[in-house]
Amino acid sequence: MIQDLLVQGTQMALVLLLAPLLTGLVRKVKARLQRRRGPSLIQPYRDLNRLLGKEVVLSENASWLFRTAPYVIFAVTWVAAALVPTFATGLLFSWSGDLIAITALLGSARFVQALAAMDIGTSFGGIGASREVMIASLAEPAMLMIVLSVALIAGSTQLSTIADYMASSAAGLRMSLALGLVAFIVVALAENARIPVDNPATHLELTMVHEAMVLEYSGRHLAMIELAASLKLLLYVSVIACIFFPFGFGGGYAIGLLCYLVKLGVAGVLLGVFEMSIAKMRVFRVPNFLGAALMLSLLGVLLLFVSGGM
Amino acid sequence: MIIPALFCIAALLCLSVAGAFFATTPSGRTIVYGGSLLVSIASLLIALLSIGAAPETVTLPIGLPWTGANFNLDPLAAFFLAVVGLGSAGASLYALGYGRHEHEPQRVLPFYPLFLAGLNLVVLAADAFSFLFAWELMSLASWALVMSHHRESGNAHAGYVYIVMASFSGLVLLLCFGLLAGTTGGYAFSAIRAGHPSSGVAALALLLALIGAGSKAGVVPLHVWLPLAHPAAPSHVSALMSGVMTKVAVYGFIRIAFDLVGAPTWWSAVIVLAVGGITAVLGVLYALMEHDLKRLLAYHTVENIGIIFIGLGLALAFAANQLPAAAALALTAALFHVFNHSVFKSLLFFGSGAVLTATGERDMDHLGGLIHRMPKTALTFLIGCMAISALPPLNGFVSEWLTFQAILLHPDLPQWGLKIMIPADGALLALSAALAAACFVKAFGVTFLGRPRTRAAGQAREVDRFSLYAMFGFAALCLLAGIFPGVMIDLLGPVTQALTGTHLPTQLGLEWLSIVPIASARSSYNGLLLFVFVAGSASITALVIHRYASRSVRRAPAWDCGFPDPRPITQYTGASFAQPIRRVFGTVVFRAHEIVTMPPPGDIGPARIEKHLSDLIWDGIYAPIADVVWRLSLALNALQFLTIRRYLTFVFAALVILLLVLALWQ
Numbered sequence: 001m002i003q004d005l006l007v008q009g010t011q012m013a014l015v016l017l018l019a020p021l022l023t024g025l026v027r028k029v030k031a032r033l034q035r036r037r038g039p040s041l042i043q044p045y046r047d048l049n050r051l052l053g054k055e056v057v058l059s060e061n062a063s064w065l066f067r068t069a070p071y072v073i074f075a076v077t078w079v080a081a082a083l084v085p086t087f088a089t090g091l092l093f094s095w096s097g098d099l100i101a102i103t104a105l106l107g108s109a110r111f112v113q114a115l116a117a118m119d120i121g122t123s124f125g126g127i128g129a130s131r132e133v134m135i136a137s138l139a140e141p142a143m144l145m146i147v148l149s150v151a152l153i154a155g156s157t158q159l160s161t162i163a164d165y166m167a168s169s170a171a172g173l174r175m176s177l178a179l180g181l182v183a184f185i186v187v188a189l190a191e192n193a194r195i196p197v198d199n200p201a202t203h204l205e206l207t208m209v210h211e212a213m214v215l216e217y218s219g220r221h222l223a224m225i226e227l228a229a230s231l232k233l234l235l236y237v238s239v240i241a242c243i244f245f246p247f248g249f250g251g252g253y254a255i256g257l258l259c260y261l262v263k264l265g266v267a268g269v270l271l272g273v274f275e276m277s278i279a280k281m282r283v284f285r286v287p288n289f290l291g292a293a294l295m296l297s298l299l300g301v302l303l304l305f306v307s308g309g310m
Numbered sequence: 311m312i313i314p315a316l317f318c319i320a321a322l323l324c325l326s327v328a329g330a331f332f333a334t335t336p337s338g339r340t341i342v343y344g345g346s347l348l349v350s351i352a353s354l355l356i357a358l359l360s361i362g363a364a365p366e367t368v369t370l371p372i373g374l375p376w377t378g379a380n381f382n383l384d385p386l387a388a389f390f391l392a393v394v395g396l397g398s399a400g401a402s403l404y405a406l407g408y409g410r411h412e413h414e415p416q417r418v419l420p421f422y423p424l425f426l427a428g429l430n431l432v433v434l435a436a437d438a439f440s441f442l443f444a445w446e447l448m449s450l451a452s453w454a455l456v457m458s459h460h461r462e463s464g465n466a467h468a469g470y471v472y473i474v475m476a477s478f479s480g481l482v483l484l485l486c487f488g489l490l491a492g493t494t495g496g497y498a499f500s501a502i503r504a505g506h507p508s509s510g511v512a513a514l515a516l517l518l519a520l521i522g523a524g525s526k527a528g529v530v531p532l533h534v535w536l537p538l539a540h541p542a543a544p545s546h547v548s549a550l551m552s553g554v555m556t557k558v559a560v561y562g563f564i565r566i567a568f569d570l571v572g573a574p575t576w577w578s579a580v581i582v583l584a585v586g587g588i589t590a591v592l593g594v595l596y597a598l599m600e601h602d603l604k605r606l607l608a609y610h611t612v613e614n615i616g617i618i619f620i621g622l623g624l625a626l627a628f629a630a631n632q633l634p635a636a637a638a639l640a641l642t643a644a645l646f647h648v649f650n651h652s653v654f655k656s657l658l659f660f661g662s663g664a665v666l667t668a669t670g671e672r673d674m675d676h677l678g679g680l681i682h683r684m685p686k687t688a689l690t691f692l693i694g695c696m697a698i699s700a701l702p703p704l705n706g707f708v709s710e711w712l713t714f715q716a717i718l719l720h721p722d723l724p725q726w727g728l729k730i731m732i733p734a735d736g737a738l739l740a741l742s743a744a745l746a747a748a749c750f751v752k753a754f755g756v757t758f759l760g761r762p763r764t765r766a767a768g769q770a771r772e773v774d775r776f777s778l779y780a781m782f783g784f785a786a787l788c789l790l791a792g793i794f795p796g797v798m799i800d801l802l803g804p805v806t807q808a809l810t811g812t813h814l815p816t817q818l819g820l821e822w823l824s825i826v827p828i829a830s831a832r833s834s835y836n837g838l839l840l841f842v843f844v845a846g847s848a849s850i851t852a853l854v855i856h857r858y859a860s861r862s863v864r865r866a867p868a869w870d871c872g873f874p875d876p877r878p879i880t881q882y883t884g885a886s887f888a889q890p891i892r893r894v895f896g897t898v899v900f901r902a903h904e905i906v907t908m909p910p911p912g913d914i915g916p917a918r919i920e921k922h923l924s925d926l927i928w929d930g931i932y933a934p935i936a937d938v939v940w941r942l943s944l945a946l947n948a949l950q951f952l953t954i955r956r957y958l959t960f961v962f963a964a965l966v967i968l969l970l971v972l973a974l975w976q
Contacts, residue, residue, distance in 0.1 A: 121760030126882025
């Protein structure tokens with residue numbers, strides 16, 4: 001019991017500590033590919049530290065919702081991230097929410113964020129919120145279809161059980177899983193506001209979505225939102241690693257942790273390379289991109305029946 | 311306990327008479343709404359006590375001479391009686407304050423208790439005659455309430471469409487019961503059950519029930535009356551119509567489909583699933599295009615009815631294949647959603663009524679910034695919005711989660727039609743859930759957040775305490791049902807036991823109050839822990855940051871990328887918020903298109919953008935029918951101006967023809 005509690009606590013601390021590092025790694029890779037030296041890996045920590053110490057400049061007609069939203073968004077994302085097996089399966093509280101609940105928790109965070117964007121009553125807030133919900137209205141069904149196909153294969157929606165099943169020899173190579181992985185990556189890019197759906201480095205652009213929503217935030221509120229965004233990226237990478245690359249869960253915590261760090265590193269480098277090799281899409285081409293993910297995931301579910309035992 | 315339940319209905323009928331007498335006196339409102347509140351609480355308690363008890367029946371010597379009026383209180387009836395009791399108690403409490411603003415109470419007060427009596431009677435009725443009588447009583451009383459503000463524009467049309475569709479629904483149900491009673495003519499439910507209709511008759515009766523009860527519940531494409539009629543009524547009645555009356559219609563479907571017709575066929579489940587999925591997605595898309603707050607909520611009821619019918623279709627599919635455990639799970643999910651929707655939809659209609667009272671506006675493009683002026687209403691409305699968007703840890707998520715768990719069991723089914731249909735329904739369910747979140751970001755964001763768009767919105771005042779009690783009560787229920795879903799699932803145990811032969815495992819004894827519908831390795835959910843974790847980590851983080859990092863705040867004008875515009879008109883409106891979604895989905899569903907008129911260079915006239923939407927269901931189905939009826943009545947108009955001699959000739963001819971037909975028949 002004590003040990004389980006300790007593992008769960010370590011997990012919560014670990015995701016919180018590693019999240020800015022992953023963001024820093026992606027930035028570093030992108031900078032190197034642009035032949036810049038780029039900020040150091042720990043720059044996100046410095047940014048957070050500085051933002052936390054600054055005063056909050058609050059718009060005159062901001063309501064209580066605007067002020068509480070950053071903490072709620074952060075807490076919801078953190079709890080969701082704590083439920084994903086990173087270096088060990090069977091966490092103490094992992095049964096309190098399955099993969100559907102994790103998706104829905106992220107939906108709660110998005111709901112609050114979109115509302116906070118509309119609270120000030122600026123047109124940038126509105127543009128961000130309305131585009132975010134449009135993207136989510138396609139990304140969320142695609143995500144749930146992926147969950148459906150994975151759950152049908154593993155016979156469970158619990159991430160721990162899924163990871164154990166995928167690591168066993170029973171899983172094998174399946175077409176549905178390949179389609180699911182592609183769809184999952186598309187969804188993850190959209191949900192984390194990465195290129196080609198949104199540009200995390202942009203400001204003062206009419207194409208921005210996530211940044212438009214958080215435009216009015218400053219100081220500690222902004223720090224919370226930035227940290228939540230990093231956590232969300234880490235969460236998606238962890239879920240992908242846990243379902244599709246479930247290596248290293250069986251052999252003790254040290255090996256698990258090492259494997260997890262390697263997975264994060266590979267994912268960060270791949271994300272950086274991918275973002276540098278593709279251009280941002282027009283907003284109204286995003287539905288086609290996400291619609292393809294939705295169709296792929298649906299196809300994955302249907303293939304499960306067509307291929308029979310495969 | 312059935313006799314006390316019938317006494318409650320008698321008390322409501324007495325209140326209706328009292329309402330007619332005291333309507334114009336100052337105490338009339340208190341008598342009617344206070345009395346309805348007490349009776350509703352009594353009937354709620356009766357229902358809760360009898361949900362696990364053995365079924366009771368009683369036959370009164372009224373109604374049809376050879377059957378009498380049969381009433382029955384079994385677990386299914388008790389559950390729906392509880393939903394009706396809870397919804398009407400909330401609406402009555404709300405109306406104690408809200409009814410003060412009614413200009414013509416004599417148009418509302420006599421019909422309100424009558425409507426409640428109709429709702430209760432449908433649930434208790436145990437023969438076709440009493441059922442249809444109660445059904446029509448419910449329709450007519452609610453029609454009178456819809457027409458209470460008949461001079462406002464659009465309301466007369468709404469009432470007309472409603473009465474036509476209500477008659478249609480009554481007619482179809484009449485056919486359904488006639489078919490079930492068969493040639494022996496046993497109209498009591500017990501006789502119908504004993505009759506064991508053949509599978510063809512059973513399937514036809516089920517489809518008729520889907521059309522008849524479905525049109526009252528609002529399944530697409532029979533929903534057209536709903537977004538017209540629900541908003542036209544006073545807000546507490548809107549809450550009852552959307553939150554409770556549609557559930558009574560669902561009850562009618564469940565009673566016929568699961569209880570009366572016997573074993574279902576799998577292809578009827580495919581039809582129910584298809585109808586449910588289409589209803590869910592179209593309902594929310596229609597809602598997204600709305601900018602009238604009450605119409606948006608009414609369209610959204612259509613979506614939730616779709617979700618309920620998906621659950622019911624799943625239950626039928628599993629029951630048809632002798633998988634009682636899965637059927638019990640799907641039915642539990644559907645009934646849980648029935649309860650959830652009755653709570654949060656009532657809450658949201660109360661909120662929209664409060665906004666209407668405070669500002670006189672239903673159009674959200676004339677509102678905004680109400681969170682500052684009406685903080686309590688805003689908080690409860692926000693909870694309702696989050697619950698209806700299926701966000702954890704509130705109650706809407708639990709029922710949708712259970713529906714997904716039921717969907718995951720579909721590989722056990724042998725039929726290919728179901729194997730393809732059910733994942734497609736899963737995708738539609740997920741799509742409707744995501745669109746619902748978009749819809750309620752819009753509803754709350756445009757109405758309550760931002761800056762006031764009109765003077766009326768800027769001068770709104772918080773509503774009276776009775777309305778607030780009702781709203782806070784229902785908001786608390788949303789949270790409680792979300793973090794203690796096990797209580798609700800256990801309560802539904804006897805109902806699914808009676809209808810599918812089994813029930814979900816008892817949830818209350820589980821560790822940490824989690825819910826585990828099948829097995830813990832498969833799936834489990836714990837709303838309580840998630841709520842505690844989120845609330846705990848949010849407040850600890852806030853405390854730590856305020857203690858150790860910074861706590862200072864400076865108020866300044868909005869940043870808005872350096873170009874803040876003080877005019878509220880620069881904010882996003884409901885239409886502009888929905889524009890991206892309109893472009894993605896609306897071009898197909900609504901044939902939406904935009905016409906942009908740009909002034910030529912050098913002209914300083916304004917540029918204009920016009921959007922055009924067409925309601926394909928109205929244009930494609932209802933308009934042609936109305937057109938045919940119109941032409942026919944024009945053609946028959948000549949009959950109106952004949953002499954008495956000609957009329958007598960017609961009567962004689964009709965008589966001769968009928969007798970001839972009868973003679974040939976023999």
